[in-house]
Amino acid sequence: VSAADEVTVIRAGKLVDVVTGTVLKDQTIVITGERITSVGPSASAQVPAGAKVIDLSAQTVLPGLIDAHTHLTADPYLSGYNALGVSDTRAALYGVRTARKTLEAGFTTVRNVGAGGFGDVALRDAINEGDFIGPRMRTAGYAIGIKGGHCDENLLPPDVNFTGRGVADGPWEARAKVREMAKYGADVIKICASGGVLSKGDEPGAQQYTLEEMQAIVSEAHKLGRKVAAHAHGTSAIHDAIVAGVDSIEHASLIDDAGIKLAKEHGTYLVMDIYDDDFILQEGAKAGMLPESIEKEKKVGQLQRDNFRKAFQGGAKMAFGTDAGVYPHGDNAKQFYYMVKYGMTSMQAIQAATINAADLLGWKDRVGSISVGKYADIIAVKGNAADDATELTKVSFVMKGGAVIRQ
Ligand code: ARG
Known part of the structure; x- marks a missing residue:
């Protein structure tokens, strides 16, 4: 400073x-x-x-630069069952290194959309207090989702009966979970509207939160001055999340023409992580990602890139976000290659990672x-x-x- x-x-x-x-x-x-x-x-x-x-x-x-979708506490080489033995405290300390790497790579601001143990909040506060260097951070705490869904932890057998702390089912439980995240330092609320690639036992295309649950989450979050970022690969999950009023759709892999139209009408940003398919397919198995995850990636990766082009050319607002933590921190800028390959000019890709991302973060007055x-x-x-x-x-x-x- x-x-x-x-x-x-x-x-x-x-x-x-x-x-x-x-x-x-x-x-x-x-x-x-x-x-x-x-x-x-x-x-x-x-x-x-x-x-x-x-x-x-x-x-x-x-x-x-601004990356609107990171997980600074996640180590890509500790994926799947490899991650189970890592404490939230250890993960947060890992974030000390990734925060520096991210900043040194030119990303001076990140929106961190999910971390265990409020490790992201601790990182944010420690950086702001000058303990070590890192980007400016917007934090989410735990990502919120349904039991057994992408934001739960599904690797353990029923005997252990473990449920992730971000799990909330039904509108009122979901509202209460938003309040809990806000209480402990979330600047933004992250939810899982559909299944995912790296989670066990679900499908990216399948919707998880209902419209009713997402309406409750959005109204609670907005009332508390927090925006909502919705993980959504699946077509119907994207529609319902936009209609519920979320501020951004993360991944948006299977977005269709109706979804693009809805995003435009509602002014919803799309944050499409079109680099990390490379890492998942090349390194994922070695990193511990489940065989089913690699299979799921093979189904959505290319579609997501094609749909990125469609959505951008169709006029949807785009902010740069990469899901850093799925691939190694500091490689965030590798995504620019794909953004240009799939339809943006270099200037448009830079705008997605600066002025647009700043707008999505609610920080247009200070960065971007x-x-x-x-x-x-x-x-x-x-x-x-x-x-x-x-x-x-x-x-x-x-x-x-x-x-x-x-x-
Ligand atoms: N966190 C996301 C998930 O597990 C990563 C998706 C990566 N794949 C992609 N094509 N963007 O669903």
Whole structure:
């Protein structure tokens, strides 16, 4: 964290203006303490005497990236039964390392949508209090879902009779669970509207929460000032979640034309994790993912990528989110390749990971663009990221809140 009155100046050769979708040349950014206090052409910039100057005149400068779907406490190589012996406390400590990795990769903000033991809340608070470095975090606590569903723990036999702490059945139990998450530090409510790939004994295409349950969850969450992110691969789960009023659909793998239309009408963001199919199919078995999970992935992976193109071209709002933790933390930017391959320009993919994600997180006032008043969360790459978003896998400079993290 930099001192409140410390002034830093960044000379940007190219600056990606995500608000207008343009690239500006030879810009000067002035940072006072944690915030951006001016940005404009270098030719007319007023540089305060004694300011520290960072020369990025040979680089492309962008706002810090935002990943709207992470699990910082999850280790991809401890999947399936390998994960059962890991305590929530151990998982949270693992998050100390993944938080740093994520930030160093240029992701200055994440929305963490599910963690055991409120490990994400602890990480968020420890980062904010300066115990170690990591991205700004929006946290969910436990993901909420039906008994036996994607958000339950289904690996143990009935003798053990274990139920995950996020399980809530029926509208009132679900409301109570939202209240519990909010009480213990959730900024956002995560629910499981359909089955999943990595869970045992369910199907991605099958709906889990009913419309009635999701209406209760959304009204409770919104009343408490929290947005709702709904895990939903399945077509009917996507429809009902949108109609119930959730703020984002996660995965959205089997979205159809009616779902795309609904998302547009309701202004619902889609957060489609179209990279991690690669990791699941290449490394999943080694990492401990169940054979049934690999089979499920083979059914939804390619459809999700095709539907990403359809949904984007159909006009649905998109925010960048990767499900980091399913694949190794720090590789988040690998998803840009697929976003461009399946229909976005590089600039649109960058906007999904900055201004759009900031909007979804309810943080458009503080992050997501290089604008006066926002936090000085700034990254740079040597290549021309606006023409080739895959350059973002090679971030050379990271600043968070005016403090240089990597140079
Ligand atoms: N957490 C998600 C699930 O288990 C991961 C899905 C990954 N696959 C994909 N094609 N995006 O359902």
